[in-house]
Amino acid sequence: MVKINEDIIKAGLEVLNSHKDSKLITHLNSCVHCGLCAKTCLYYLTSNDKRFIPARKVELVSAIYRRYFTFIGKTMPGLTNARKLDDDIIAEMIDLLYGACVMCGRCVKHCSIGVDIEYVVRKGREMLAKMGYVPESLQSTVKAALETGNNMAISYEDFTDTIEWMEEELQDDCDDPDARIPLNEHGKNVLYTLNPREPKFFPLSISAMAKIFYAAKESWTLSTYMYDVTNYAYFSSHPAEAKTIAQRIYDETDKLKAKRLVLAECGHGVRANRWEAPNYIEKEFPFDVITSVEIIAEYIKEGRIKPNKEIITEKTTLHDPCNLVRNAGVIDDQRYILKNCVKDFVEMVPYGTDNFCCGGGGGQLTMSEYNDRRLSIAEIKAEQIRKTGASIVVSPCHNCIDQLSQINVTYKLNVKIKTLAEIVADTLLVENMLNNNK
Amino acid sequence: MEWYFWVAITSLGICFAGYIYHFLKLINLGSPKDYSKKSGSTKSGIIYSFTHAMNPVNKESAFLNLPTYISGVIYHLGTFLAIILFFVLFFTTNINELISLLLAAFLLLSTLCGAGMLIKRITDKKLRHLSNPDDYISNILVTLFHLGSGTVLFIPDVYPVYMVIASLLLLYIPLGKLKHVIYFFAARYHIGYFYGWRSVWPTAKSK
Known part of the structure; x- marks a missing residue:
């Protein structure tokens, strides 16, 4: 030091x-x-x-x-x-x-x-x-985002290869060779973002969200230049660095002339982009910024997608990401979605604005020097999950998913950990989608 | 006019000036300017912050620590009562005996609550770790003020001592933690504004 x-x-x-x-x-x-x-x-x-x-x-x-x-x-x-x-x-x-x-x-x-x-x-x-x-471990994540445009330093080639692969998955899944994951297209209704963990470790969540957009007949695109929803400078709390990252996503949305910036399942990404970014760059955004949770709920309410709740019959519970719920006010939409997608939904106690963090918030997942502490505080979440008796734990946050997966192993919970988009995509029947897209 | 009246009036003036200083500082700095698109109502959030959010049912700090919470409520009510009494006693010591008895009983109870919280602060390792001399001095001054207010109703001879205690308290309010008499309201305003802006508060559907 x-x-x-x-x-x-x-x-x-x-x-x-x-x-x-x-x-x-x-x-x-x-x-x-x-x-x-x-x-x-x-x-x-x-x-x-x-x-x-x-x-x-x-x-x-x-x-x-x-x-x-x-x-x-x-x-x-x-x-x-x-x-x-x-x-x-x-x-x-x-x-x-x-x-x-x-x-x-x-x-x-x-x-x-x-x-x-x-x-x-x-x-x-x-x-x-x-x-x-700033702890070196956290700062290196911020540095990767500043230098490469995403916090996992994924190269352009690797990213586009992954997207191509996921597009093939989507076409197989939807039984439609014309199903696409559009890249860098102008004037779309939605510019969708990703948590870099998705292309790096969990690419199927990209095809899951693409399937939802396909089913809803959404006009959307991804950007290959700025898709990273995270802003780890929010955690390091360096305003100039946070501003640089926030400005990029603003500029990309503006450049592509998208009507809505849709934030992927990432609690702090939602907070950083929806609530803090306009203050970092001291400008009101001319486009809407909403979460993927809200847009999925909107599709169900408008009848644009029709989940089949008979498919997932296992007891399912929900982990509320703190930055999405207590700090961003998205409280009921994820519950509405799950109640429409699974047969047996059960709440943890406490939940909603009283929920307990999974232990991975605040940038803890990047700061390996505090790993033991991070996993020991997760004991509370592990007990909450155990008490529900659920075999599926859903969370609309990739950081939470990462921590919950580690909790699953450490505390021997033997549950499946899923994102909300994965759950929804699993309940969309191909024949319904084909009819819808004819 | 007796010397202790002058001391009390001077202390009151200094306290008031300190209060105004903090108040104007807050007003001068103003409310947050938020560039994000509001999704809720700051007005509803602020109202909720001062009402439902203060309900012990909605507050773990209250319902998980009920004896401390109740002591705190009685203690604060006692403080408001003692302040009102302080102003009344400037003008008259002729208070109805039954009312005096009721006031003294409540002030005795709030004195005990204050003493109890002081003992807890001294004996509880966790609280001792958080505390500094200001925490003890503030508690002692306010608790003595409660005790003095209750006592002076029946023993007028302690009036000079009571006024000296009140004066010390008044001089101390703008300096240490007792200035939360102003900042409490500012904090609840800000937290209501923050949660209201993001439509976290008022919360009805989810807990």
Whole structure:
């Protein structure tokens, strides 16, 4: 770790001294240290470690704020435990703000005051990012996205080969040699995005979504230049890097003149592109930004696709991605879809805006140094799944899918993990689609 | 006018100035400017934030910690009551005996709640880890204020002591954690605005 110096301190404090509105000073001045947030946090619940209490994470940032920006903190730092920005607090911040927070926001909803703890954590991460202390593992993912256009550094050739292969799968699946996965086409209704995990590891989810678009007779396209729905700079909280990534997807949608930007099944991708991106680039988007969950629900409601709920008879449960549900308000559409696609749907307890994170949020899946912690906090999700008795777990988020797959092995759950598009695609009958597309 | 009245009035003025300083700072910085396309209602979100979202049934921090939550509610009600009484006592000490008895009983209860929370903060490892001197001083000052308010109703001789406690509290409010008297409302506003904008709140269908 680089030793702190005056320039680094200045860069870190600048984050606490830049106010676009009253939100930052509000949340830095509001915590009363009641500690009642403890039991809302996965890290505390699974370890009983007092360092992991959400209020403790807020305290790291607000103690620095008090030391440099309040009268009492400057004159009597001991009274409020106002702390200098030094190597010790930076080491603590890296460990707790990057390594012990999934940024799920569960503590926010249940805070007795209403402190936006996740926002303060993000501001703390922003300080670290501006000072150059982003964990190397997370930064390398951001770097790959900045340098290659996608966080897995997939080459153009590899990507187009995969899409060609998936197009063949689609044609077989739909029994239609004219079924296509359109690339870089202008003026379509939908520009669809992907999580790079799809072309890299789970290409069948691409053909699943293509099958849904085919069945709905959607006018759509993929871009070969900018298809990555993720924005890991949202997790590292480096605003300039987040802006660069957000700007690319905006520019691509604008270039292709698509009416709607449809975000793939990726919780943080939804949050980063639907809610944060316009603020990163400080511009209102002239096109609609919606999630694949919403568009699938729309197709079912409009009768454009007709899932057959007799096909999937196994008990199925749903894992709510925090960034899609609690932080983006997409709460009911995924339930509507599942109730139309599977015979036996059961909720986890708790669910919806009270759900527990799978443990893979906040960029944890990229930070291998915290793998043990990540899998130990997943104990709660494993128990939730076990209690439902379900044999299929659905989640509209590829990051969650990755973590759930690891939970499945670690906690010997013996369940199938599926994306929502895969479930829907499995319930679309070929004869119905052919009739529909005639 | 007795010296302790002057002390209290001066402290009140300083407290008020501090309060105004924080309030104007918040107003001056203003509400967030969000460039994303709103999907819900910020107004409904803010209303929900101050109402349903505060319902203990909807808050794990409340229903998983019910004794602490109830103590906290009584303690805060006691504080509001003591503040009102402080202003009343500026003008008259002639309060109906039954009302005085009821007020004193409630203030005694809230004093006990405050003392209980102080003991918890000292003895609970988790809370001790989170606490700094400001947390203890704030609790002690407010709890003494409750006790003084209840006592002065029946023992007028403690009036100067009561006024000194009230003055110390007033001077301390804008400095330490007690300024959450302002920031609590700002925090609930912001959280309601945030969730309302994204149509997370109000939530009716899903929990």
